[in-house]
């Protein structure tokens with residue numbers, strides 16, 4: 442099998458992490474990987490806030506949704522933020538900032554995986570209080586928080602559902618539900 446596909450398969454949004462500190466040099470390497478992502482006209486629309494200060498971390502963790510309790514041990518959270526004007530805005534309505542940020546996030550997560558880290562992106566948080574704590578200006582969107590941590594085999598901190606998911610194989614729709622040849626073919630079950 443292709444080495445690249447193997448590396449992509451190794452990345453998982455796992456939840457069993459420890460509070461073992463992540464050195465700043467490691468974080469800088471992750472950010473360098475993110476920053477090598479392509480972007481429209483090389484606009485580089487990604488803005489990261491690396492959160493490793495214990496007080497700031499605990500404020501951010503207070504604004505996670507209940508379901509993201511598992512992120513509490515994380516010693517490092519990367520907030521990824523952007524705004525439309527940082528990237529291409531095509532007059533027919535296409536805006537590219539979130540797309541660019543997605544690619545940067547994936548570079549970062551792949552690099553983290555290669556270093557033996559879990560890097561798990563989440564949308565389950567209250568945006569306003571976290572933007573306040575991190576002093577992110579109003580016109581920026583906090584697109585995701587990437588929860589970082591070293592993995593552990595100890596699943597005792599996870600809910601039953603999450604314990605099962607941690608051990609479950611990859612869950613993906615069949616390939617031909619998300620791709621088609623030569624004309625668009627929406628998958629049955631796609632929402633409007």
Ligand SMILES: Cc1cc2nc3c(=O)[nH]c(=O)nc-3n(C[C@H](O)[C@H](O)[C@H](O)COP(=O)(O)O)c2cc1C
Nearest residue numbers: 452453454455508509562563564565566585611612
């Ligand atoms: C934009 C985004 C938001 C997500 N939000 C959450 C979240 O709030 N909590 C969580 O536990 N996982 C979250 N995830 C992780 C996904 O559930 C996970 O990527 C998906 O189930 C596929 O699993 P895999 O990444 O291991 O292949 C999020 C992923 C993405 C890309």
